[in-house]
Amino acid sequence: MKKLLLIVLVIIAHLSSDAQVVTPAASPAGSVSTTIGLTDVKINYFRPRAKGRKIFGTEAAVLVPFGKIWRTGANSGTKISFSDDVKVEGIAVPKGEYLLLTWPDANEWTVVLSKDVALGGNTGKYDKANDAANFKVKPTKLTEKVETFTINIGDFSDDNKSGKVQLAWENTSVKFTITTDFEAKVMKSIEENTKVSPSNYFQAAVYYLENKKDMKQALEWVNKAAEGMNSPFWVLYQKARIQKELGDKKGATESATASLAKAKEADNRDYQMMNEELLKSLK
Incomplete structure (x- = not known):
């Protein structure tokens, strides 16, 4: 009887040691998906919040410094996938999944779709040789502040052959165009x-x-x-x-x-x- 009790106590102790406390994520996971033409476009990302901090700029205290590589979100970064071959800002991109990386700046952002999805948030190991697309877009100012980093897909063309991905945070918006051929x-x-x-x-x-x-x-x-x-x-x-x-x-x-x-x-x-x-x- 004592042996049985001892075994039960050992099992309980083991289960207790494996238990984890579940709390809300500081940067919750988000996703957005749509169909442009006949092509499925999906984006999975993590959504940091401003929390009173200045997001973009040159000051030492900003969260995302101008001219520096950004994982475009939090945690393991942002992934975008296409079910068919597409063009992104006029650049041919084969169907598949890519890591979305950006270099924000005051007047122009550099945007990269990297084939190295495993890179995740480890941007220090970014290698340009893995770029599937590398292009520049102009940022615009938003009239209302966006507290939580948000990615949208919209601005569809009348013929449904193109749409735009929007990155929005704080008072900054950046868009780039995805074009399909169906x-x-x-x-x-x-x-x-x-x-x-x-x-x-x-x-x-x-x-x-x-x-x-x-x-x-x-x-x-x-x-x-x-x-x-x-x-x-x-x-x-x-x-x-x-x-x-x-x-x-x-x-x-x-x-x-x-x-x-x-x-x-x-x-x-x-x-x-x-x-x-x-x-x-x-x-």
């Missing part, structure tokens, strides 16, 4: 899937219309979609737009009129208004 993927998808479903013909036709490609091909596809889907009002509306692009005002008017009638039957006010505007433009 044309090859879209064309391959169209080729593989238009024979599968009428709705795929419709999507292909709208893509050609919006990107000003072969309108005759777009018309062929939208006609197949209309045939396979019993000519719903949204398909007829896009058909009318394609016919307008082809200079076929008579055909466009007929398609828009049919779409308007079906939209009224479905009580879809949005498409009623869109067709009315289209019909006005065809007069």
